[in-house]
Amino acid sequence: MTATTTLTERYISATIRSLAPEMQDDVRAELEAAIADAVDARIEIGEDPESAERSALTALGDPGILAAGYAERPLHLIGPRYYLTWWRLLKLLLAIVPICVLGAVALGQALANAPVGEIISSSILAAGGTILHLCFWTTLVFVILERSGTDTGVKWDVDQLPEAADDGVGRNELIASLVFLGLAVGALLWDRFRGFVVIDGEALPILNPGLWPWGIAVLALIIIAEAVFAVVLYRHRGWSVGFAVVNTVLALAFLAWVGVLLLSGDLVNPDFLAHIVTAGGEGFAAGDAEAADEGGIFRILAVLLGFGIALGVGWDIVDGWIKTARRRRA
Incomplete structure (x- = not known):
């Protein structure tokens, strides 16, 4: 067996070995004929036999790709048929699930009175693990769909066209703000x-009367700044990076004001809390005792309130940056 014949046989063997047995003989015969014709054509134009065969095999390309073509086997994880459905679903999951997991873990750790470092690390690790699992399992499902040819049932029609994006600077938005x-x-x-x-x-105030006048004055300044911001934003007729930054600063200022007072216990009127204990009776006192390891019912309520406010502030910040991105694309 000559070196040239061995090279040809090696190429044909590499091509047909991954094919179904019933296909191998036909593919072998087809390749032998095709390679022989290609070699003869190159020899006729002056190439020596060894170079002619090497060039002919090189022109055929990777035998794995050639075999995939014979077997009609895709050489990609997710093809055009499923790609957009996979990408849209993955983006939706990544936009919702990790944030929910991070918030849930942080809330649970805060209710359990865990140290701040443990709350942060546990939340980040849980969110990171969730992202990895979402990417892996969602992709795996669509790889299986790709290989099996299963119909996802997702069909596009004109009703799925998105509505025109609202930049949030109309008269109605200004009035609402x-x-x-x-x-x-x-x-x-x-x-x-x-x-x-x-x-x-x-009158029994809910907010701590000790906040008047200076604590409330700080909040009033934030509210006035928000009102001025809403008017300027309306007059500008559109979001920009500068507006998004100002919106972020104002939102964080409000969150800091609430957070500091919640952590120090100065936000709610102590007399109002005492009234709740008195009105709640023995049942409320017993419930508070059962929650003593977590700091009591009032601490749990403060944590829930803080998380609720943080969620609203977070959405306000994200919404501003989303509208800014839309404006820049437009």
Whole structure:
């Protein structure tokens, strides 16, 4: 057996070995004929036999790719048929699930009175693990669909066209923002002077009266800044990176104000908490005792309130940056 014949046989063997047995003889015969014709054609134009065969085999390409073509076997994990469905689903899952896991783990650790470092590390590790699992298992499912040819049942039609993006700077948005901020100021004044809770004809403020005037003044400045920001944003008729940064700073300022007061226990009126204990009776006291390892019911409620406010602030920040990105693309 000559070196040239051995090279040809090696190529044919590498091509047919991954094919089904019933296909191998036909493919072998087809390749032998094709290679022989290609070699003869090159010899006729002056190439020596060894170089002619090497060039002919090189032109045929990787035998693995050639075999995949004979077997109609895809050489990609996810092809065009499934790619967009996979990518859209994966983006949706990554936008929702890791954040939910991070928040849930952080909330659980905070309720368990874990140290701050443990809360942060546990939350990040859980979110990171979730991202890895989502990417792996979602991709694996679509790889199986690709190989099996299963129909996902997802069909596109014109009803799926997205609505025109709202940049959030219309007159209605401005009015809604100003009304909400006005209600917030009204609620502060009502709580202080009229009271949402009245005991024996006297107002019992929910917020700590000790916040007046300076603590409330800081909050009032944040509210005024938010109102001015809403007006300037409306007049500018669109979001920009600068507006998104200002929105982020204002949101974080409000979160810091609430967070500091919650952590120090100065946000809620102690007399109001005492009234709740008295009104709750023995059952409430027993529940508070059962939660003593976590700091009591009031600490649990404070943690839940803090997480709720942080969630709202986080969405406000993200919403501003999303609208900025939309504006820049437009």
